[in-house]
Amino acid sequence: MSKIALIDVGGTSIKFGTWDGHELAKTGQSTTPATLTEFYQVLQMHVNLLQHRTPIAGVGISIPGSVNKQTGQIEGKSAIDYIHGFDIQSALTQQLHLPVTLENDANCAALAELTDGAGQDVSNLLFMIIGTGVGGAVIIDNHIWHGKHLFGGEFGYMLVDDHHILSDIASPVKVARHFTKRQADGHIYNGKEVFDLAESDHPLAKQEVDRFYRVLARAIFNLQYSFDPERIVIGGAVSNNPELLPRLNQEVAACRDASKIGTILPSLTTCTYTDAANLRGAAVDFLATYPNALH
Structure with missing residues (x-):
């Protein structure tokens, strides 16, 4: 065969x-x-x-x-x-x-999740992969939506304030870089170290990690109301963090409450395949x- x-x-x-x-x-x-x-x-x-x-x-x-x-x-x-x-x-x-x-x-990873992974029971989903930056894919009616200029799923390009795109902030790699620069103790921190410090209530680490969740959740909220997918699947090493989904769901709910007209919450899950x-x-x-x- x-x-x-x-x-x-x-x-x-x-x-x-x-x-x-x-x-x-x-x-x-x-x-x-x-x-x-x-x-x-x-x-x-x-x-x-x-x-x-x-x-x-x-x-x-x-x-x-x-x-x-x-x-x-x-x-x-x-x-x-x-x-x-x-x-x-x-x-x-x-x-x-x-x-x-x-x-x-990223489109291949999304197709894997759609076929028999975290999105196998839906036909419309967004796949976000969070690593050095933020990328992903858009799937509509079981097909990749590439976009006019092939930028479908490039969520990391979204502006989150006057100076930063989503990839600048909603990435554990960038969180570690920001923290290392601000901590300035001679040690080069990685993302896991900063997230662990935040769990231990280190004030500076907590600021950086809180910003990570807040900015990523706002992007997810906006994507939900822009594309209205059945599910949003999150991949990358950060998807192994057991705190990821509870924190994101909490922050997305805060976005919905702040919008005053939002009535739904995204269906968030982490990827099946690594x-x-x-x-x-x-x-x-x-x-x-x-x-x-x-x-």
Whole structure:
């Protein structure tokens, strides 16, 4: 039986796997190369290895940047400069000698949650991934909504005051940077340390973490009343924090009360998939283009 080869391209590493229609198998990992030529070589090597083990029907790829499904190009910018500005989908099809699909990594994660994860029982959801910044995806009627300029789901660009976008504040990484600068004790703090300090009632840490929840909750409230999704799914390492949902629900309720006309609260949940989400979503995206690939 044929399988789909899956590739999750990241700024520092590339993960590989297969999908047989029922089960995801992780098959390896490699450091992200420095050049396009090396990039092709790494992908060819891994796909060729897979083909020696089992028939491969095609390759589904999760990749950074704004993927233009019509042109095959990756627009915008990412940590991997060499993947942008040309028809990379056609190039990869030629290099790998197999059908290839590409989709943005956050969109892939959202598709994984929609198919059999935290959003499997709804058809309209927002997926927010909170890491170094804030990104995500919009799903309407079970399909990714890319937007006119391929910026659908770029929630981190929202202005939250006169000077800051959401990614500047609603990120544990940025919380740690702000706290480190203000604490100024010579230690470089990470997000977990600051959140732990806040739990211990450290005044400065509590200020930063309270702002994180307040700003993120306001964005969620605004997104709920802009898109009215059935569910909002939150991913990223912060989703493992047991305090995340209770605090966000509390802050969102305060936003509703302040609005005076708001009557509903978002249905918030954390993601089901973590490091496997992009690979699983790449399989969903491939099968949307080639639905009979595994038959």
